[in-house]
Amino acid sequence: xxxxxxxxxxxxxxxxxxxxxxxxxxxxxxxxxxxxxxxxxxxxxxxxxxxxxxxxxxxxxxxxxxxxxxxxxxxxxxxxxxxxxxxxxxxxxxxxxxxxxxxxxxxxxxxxxxxxxxxxxxxxxxxxxxxxxxxxxxxxxxxxxxxxxxxxxxxxxxxxxxxxxxxxxxxxxxxxxxxxxxxxxxxxxxxxxxxxxxxxxxxxxxxxxxxxxxxxxxxxxxxxxxxxxxxxxxxxxxxxxxxxxxxxxxxxxxxxxxxxxxxxxxxxxxxxxxxxxxxxxxxx
Amino acid sequence: xxxxxxxxxxxxxxxxxxxxxxxxxxxxxxxxxxxxxxxxxxxxxxxxxxxxxxxxxxxxxxxxxxxxxxxxxxxxxxxxxxxxxxxxxxxxxxxxxxxxxxxxxxxxxxxxxxxxxxxxxxxxxxxxxxxxxxxxxxxxxxxxxxxxxxxxxxxxxxxxxxxxxxxxxxxxxxxxxxxxxxxxxxxxxxxxxxxxxxxxxxxxxxxxxxxxxxxxxxxxxxxxxxxxxxxxx
Numbered sequence: 001x002x003x004x005x006x007x008x009x010x011x012x013x014x015x016x017x018x019x020x021x022x023x024x025x026x027x028x029x030x031x032x033x034x035x036x037x038x039x040x041x042x043x044x045x046x047x048x049x050x051x052x053x054x055x056x057x058x059x060x061x062x063x064x065x066x067x068x069x070x071x072x073x074x075x076x077x078x079x080x081x082x083x084x085x086x087x088x089x090x091x092x093x094x095x096x097x098x099x100x101x102x103x104x105x106x107x108x109x110x111x112x113x114x115x116x117x118x119x120x121x122x123x124x125x126x127x128x129x130x131x132x133x134x135x136x137x138x139x140x141x142x143x144x145x146x147x148x149x150x151x152x153x154x155x156x157x158x159x160x161x162x163x164x165x166x167x168x169x170x171x172x173x174x175x176x177x178x179x180x181x182x183x184x185x186x187x188x189x190x191x192x193x194x195x196x197x198x199x200x201x202x203x204x205x206x207x208x209x210x211x212x213x214x215x216x217x218x219x220x221x222x223x224x225x226x227x228x229x230x231x232x233x234x235x236x237x238x239x240x241x242x243x244x245x246x247x248x249x250x251x252x253x254x255x256x257x258x259x260x261x262x263x264x265x266x267x268x269x270x271x272x273x274x275x276x277x278x279x280x281x282x283x284x
Numbered sequence: 285x286x287x288x289x290x291x292x293x294x295x296x297x298x299x300x301x302x303x304x305x306x307x308x309x310x311x312x313x314x315x316x317x318x319x320x321x322x323x324x325x326x327x328x329x330x331x332x333x334x335x336x337x338x339x340x341x342x343x344x345x346x347x348x349x350x351x352x353x354x355x356x357x358x359x360x361x362x363x364x365x366x367x368x369x370x371x372x373x374x375x376x377x378x379x380x381x382x383x384x385x386x387x388x389x390x391x392x393x394x395x396x397x398x399x400x401x402x403x404x405x406x407x408x409x410x411x412x413x414x415x416x417x418x419x420x421x422x423x424x425x426x427x428x429x430x431x432x433x434x435x436x437x438x439x440x441x442x443x444x445x446x447x448x449x450x451x452x453x454x455x456x457x458x459x460x461x462x463x464x465x466x467x468x469x470x471x472x473x474x475x476x477x478x479x480x481x482x483x484x485x486x487x488x489x490x491x492x493x494x495x496x497x498x499x500x501x502x503x504x505x506x507x508x509x510x511x512x513x514x515x516x517x
Contacts, residue, residue, distance in 0.1 A: 160386070163375075167383050170372040173334050177366070179358035179387040179434055 003132050005254040006247065011138040011207070013246020014145025018200035020223035020230075020238050021152065022073075022193030028169030028233040029186045032089060035096040036076060038220030039103030040194045044069045044201025045211045046107060052119040065202045066195040073194025074187055100220065107213040115212045118205050141203050148199055149239065152192065156235060165189060169233060218263055225266035229273045231280030240281060245269065285310045285470050286331070286362075286438055291340035293323075293330050300326045302494040304340075308438065313464050313471040315485035317478050317505075319514075323494040324474040325367055328440050331472075332364045333357045344438070359387055363436030367443050369423030371430060373416030377407055380415050380426055384433025392435070400429045403459055421452035428456070432463075438470045439463075445477040453477065457484055482506060 019041050026034040044065040051064035080099055084091050124136030156162040167175035168185045176182050200219075205211045226245060230237025248269075249262050273280060286308040293301040300323045308314040318324050329335040331342055333354035342350045349357055372380050381400060385393040401408035404425040410418060415426060424444055431439055444460070445453040461484045463469050475481035482488060482502040489499040490511055498508055505511055 163379060163383055164386065166375060166379075167372050170374045171370065173354070174366060174370060174372055174430075175383070176334065176354035177332055177358055177364045178383050178430065179355050180383070181353070181355045 001132075001254065003129070004134065005250045007134055007138045007142060009247035009250030010243060011141040011145075011246070012249065013243035014142050014149075015200050015204055015207075016219070016222055016226055016246055017239050017242030018145055018148060018196045018203075019219045020226040020242050021149075021235065022197045023223050023227050024230070024233060024235055024238040025165075025189040025193040026077075027227065028235075029165065029172075029182075029189045030077075030081065030085070030092075031233075032081065032092040033096065033224070034076075034193075035093070035220055035224075036080075036099040036103060037073075037193065037197055038216030038223065039100045040069050040072050040076070041197040041201040041219055042107060042211075042213065042216040043072055043103070044198030045205040045215060046111060046201075047198065048202040048205055049111075049116065049119065049211055056120055058120075061202060062199060065198040069198030069201070070191045070195040073190040073197075076194075077187060077190040100216070104213045104216065111211075111213070113213060115210045118209050118211065121209075122206060137207055141207055144199070144203060148196055152196065152235075155192070161185070161188065222263070222266040225270035227280075228270050229280055231282040234280065234282035237280055237282035241269075285345060286472065287341075287343040288327075288331070289341040289343070291327070291330060291342070292338045293326055293335060294338050295326075300494050301330070304491065304494070304496060306489055306496075306499065308470060308472050310470055311464070311468045312486040313460075313473060313484055315473045315475060315481040315488040315502075316491060317475055317481055317488055317511075318491040318497075320476065321493075322491045324491065325442055327491075328364055328442050328472070328474055331357075331440060332362060358434055361435070361437035362440070363431040363434045363438070364440045365427045365431040365442060365444065368446055369420060369427045371415050371423055371426050373414070375415055376411065377413055377415055377418070377426055378411040380430050381407075381433050384430040386434075388433075388435055393433075396433055396435065400432060403432075403463070404429060421448050421456075424448060424452070424456060428459075436469070438472060440472040440474070442474050443476060444473070445475060445480055453480060460484060 019038065022037045023034055026032065026037070047065040047068040048061040051061040076099065080095055081092055084095060126136055127134045127139065156165060164175065164180045164185050165188065167178070167180060168182045172182050222245065226241045227238055230241035245266055249265050252260050252265065253262055289305050291301050291304040304327060316324055316327065326335060330337050333352055337350055341348060344360060344362060349360065372383065375383070381397060385396055388396065406422060407425055407429060410422060415423070418426060428441065428444060444456050457480050460471060464471055473481055473485065482505060485502055487499070487501055488505055490497040490505065498505065498511060
């Protein structure tokens with residue numbers, strides 16, 4: 001029972017982390033809250049749907065969703081954020097919320113207000129560890145999240161472009177004076193963050209077998225809470241807060257003797273942090 | 285090497301640089317002296333491409349670079365060591381240097397790194413340390429080194445003496461002088477520390493409230509009554 005809850009927590013934690021990392025990357029380089037990111041996440045789920053209708057293969061669906069959301073993220077930064085970057089910071093925030101709502105309405109117009117099941121049923125095997133049953137769907141989501149996190153870690157810490165990303169997020173002008181084209185690095189942060197959100201959207205579509213226009217709502221709020229708890233702009237903080245939230249949710253639901261509103265936990269954590277440690281786990 | 289023609293720069297409505305013109309010749313140390321708020325930092329930021337110019341021209345090696353972006357100017361050979369030892373605080377010392385060498389290949393990077401560590405051996409001892417944890421003097425050394433890693437032909441320095449102990453100031457100015465003498469590197473130095481700035485400069489210019497006050501060799505400036513009264517008290 002305990003281990004089952006843990007692996008379930010890791011699975012949802014992985015999803016939270018992948019989505020929230022996009023916010024972290026964008027906040028790092030642009031210092032704006034990219035609320036519309038959750039709309040990109042929902043786009044990933046719908047794109048996976050399209051991909052499956054074209055060619056029913058999970059790898060193809062991943063590629064299609066991730067490339068599509070990457071392009072989406074790129075367009076958002078180019079046509080929404082760039083033109084208003086020198087305005088007060090409340091302006092891009094409001095624009096971002098506006099775009100998020102517009103995207104949800106757009107999905108409603110195109111695909112209808114229904115909950116659409118994922119076109120392929122996956123028959124998950126369960127793995128038995130002694131007398132514990134580990135559901136294959138949880139393992140699938142958890143393993144894939146780790147895989148994407150590892151790729152991100154490798155890019156950010158082991159490549160030249162990753163060094164440039166960290167530099168731009170630390171001090172844009174010093175980075176530019178060192179010969180870095182910060183405009184391209186910012187675009188790249190959107191591309192990478194959005195592709196991760198696209199992957200997360202697909203995984204959630206598969207995991208819960210349901211895709212609907214407002215599926216980004218709860219992740220939008222939760223990833224905000226996660227980046228506050230983790231420390232704005234901190235990748236390590238986001239990973240720890242994301243997995244921590246997933247784990248805590250699963251354990252509290254499993255063990256509390258009364259019904260607990262799962263989605264409230266993120267905000268309780270955020271409020272506690274804002275009161276006692278407003279800079280988050282990893283302040284920069 | 286660098287020619288600035290009638291430069292005018294604004295912050296909103298504030299006119300920060302007014303018709304500033306000067307030329308820095310290859311291989312020389314040119315100092316710009318002025319009090320706080322005279323527009324010295326803005327001038328360097330404009331030359332680096334971090335601040336838009338309202339009017340005037342910046343010519344580097346015969347090429348008009350007034351509208352080029354900062355990273356393009358960096359590739360052309362202009363480099364800036366920022367004020368107050370401003371470096372990338374969350375990166376390690378060596379990552380800061382690696383970043384400075386973003387545009388050069390691996391072999392030349394290693395060579396450049398050895399050159400820097402010879403210049404400032406203390407940075408080699410601290411290479412794995414997070415730059416934000418360095419002392420003020422070490423930060424300044426790193427700031428200069430990061431700017432040197434881009435293999436510049438023109439190195440601009442924004443108040444390298446600011447907030448440092450006199451002993452470290454002397455050490456840093458010795459390195460700058462040596463760099464100029466040994467490698468022929470052209471330096472454009474902005475300073476409030478008039479004594480140090482004039483000691484190593486070949487020529488200098490005094491600015492005040494965005495205007496040029498006077499210019500000439502250090503000796504000429506040191507005999508200028510106005511300057512003595514304003515800066516050397």
